[in-house]
Amino acid sequence: MEKTILYLVLPCYNEEAVLYDTAAVVEGKYRDLIQSGRISAESKILFVNDGSKDRTWEIITELFHRNPVFCGVNLSRNRGHQNAVLAGLMTAKEKADAVISIDADLQQDINAVDEMLTKFESGCDVVYGVRNARDTDGMIKKVTALGFYKLMQMMGCEVLKNHADYRLMSKRAIESLSEYNEVNLFLRGLIPTIGYKSDIVYFDVRERQAGESKYTMSKMLGFAMDGITSFSIKPIRFITAIGFLMLLVSIGIIIQTIVEHYLGMTVPGWSSLHCALWLIGSIQLMALGIVGEYIGKIYMESKHRPRYHIESVLWRDE
Ligand code: UDP
Ligand code: MG
Numbered sequence: 001m002e003k004t005i006l007y008l009v010l011p012c013y014n015e016e017a018v019l020y021d022t023a024a025v026v027e028g029k030y031r032d033l034i035q036s037g038r039i040s041a042e043s044k045i046l047f048v049n050d051g052s053k054d055r056t057w058e059i060i061t062e063l064f065h066r067n068p069v070f071c072g073v074n075l076s077r078n079r080g081h082q083n084a085v086l087a088g089l090m091t092a093k094e095k096a097d098a099v100i101s102i103d104a105d106l107q108q109d110i111n112a113v114d115e116m117l118t119k120f121e122s123g124c125d126v127v128y129g130v131r132n133a134r135d136t137d138g139m140i141k142k143v144t145a146l147g148f149y150k151l152m153q154m155m156g157c158e159v160l161k162n163h164a165d166y167r168l169m170s171k172r173a174i175e176s177l178s179e180y181n182e183v184n185l186f187l188r189g190l191i192p193t194i195g196y197k198s199d200i201v202y203f204d205v206r207e208r209q210a211g212e213s214k215y216t217m218s219k220m221l222g223f224a225m226d227g228i229t230s231f232s233i234k235p236i237r238f239i240t241a242i243g244f245l246m247l248l249v250s251i252g253i254i255i256q257t258i259v260e261h262y263l264g265m266t267v268p269g270w271s272s273l274h275c276a277l278w279l280i281g282s283i284q285l286m287a288l289g290i291v292g293e294y295i296g297k298i299y300m301e302s303k304h305r306p307r308y309h310i311e312s313v314l315w316r317d318e
Helices: 016-035 056-066 081-094 110-122 139-154 169-176 187-194 217-231 234-262 270-302
Strands: 006-012 042-050 070-075 100-101 126-131 163-170 198-203 310-314
Touching: 006 016, 006 081, 006 110, 016 042, 016 056, 016 110, 042 056, 056 070, 056 310, 070 081, 081 100, 081 139, 081 163, 081 310, 100 110, 110 126, 110 163, 110 198, 139 163, 139 198, 139 217, 163 169, 163 187, 163 270, 169 187, 198 310, 217 270, 234 270
Parallel strands: 006 042, 006 100, 042 070, 126 198
Antiparallel strands: 070 310, 100 163, 126 163
């Protein structure tokens, strides 16, 4: 059997603090894998620079000149983690048999790659990396992440619990992914819908060695919102349900009011009216907001904008 050409895709946003260490670790891993005959010598490590403002791209360029196992893609500006991963996958699929995406801070255990390869060789097109426990995260991250998975499941989006974007995909799976044209990218929800044979590999997480998390609270909330609204229309159904319930309640209130009117019990109840006004007003506003979210999506999708542009590529053909 031909040896697998394996590409490793690492999205990098302002990662100068970890990049040398990361490069040393993955370089060592690749040396072992290639020397032991596990993967083809044409396998490469592909860094995607997601519009970093620090020395990230200079470091990638330096690594590329030092060892041909490294290559790089430089995006024209910051497009976010998901788009950076996608850019890496689409670039790598031209040459690779299989591509593994992993965070550049190597919080995820690189040694899970061996098991992913074994599963790929036994016929899996997608192998999901799933973290064992959330011990290294802070309290807030733990709670928000758990709430996120719960919410996603409630909304009917098929996400694997504790799976981030550490996964192996075959060339065929990536080609299928390339047929999805949506701009609001949520890979974790999208990839399970592709199908093909898949499996799970468990790994341990560790703390970030240097630099800080590039996922701010607002980026995380935006990501969760994207995940839900890209895959589910349940929020709209929820509004319809509330609207229906409110209608039933109002019918009751109207009947009561008419009866009280004819019985001569009409005492002007300013406070109750006032409360109802506020309540209905706020519910309407909330409903409008959620509907607006979807309209915004339709608007964005209807543009069919390209999701990234590659400024330059570091590539060497043997
Ligand atoms: N990242 C990126 N673009 C962004 C934000 C993050 O490419 O706009 C990359 C980042 O360099 C890292 C990965 O996404 O390789 C995960 O980010 P991070 O480790 O900061 O997130 P956390 O592990 O804290 O969730
Ligand atoms: Mg991280």
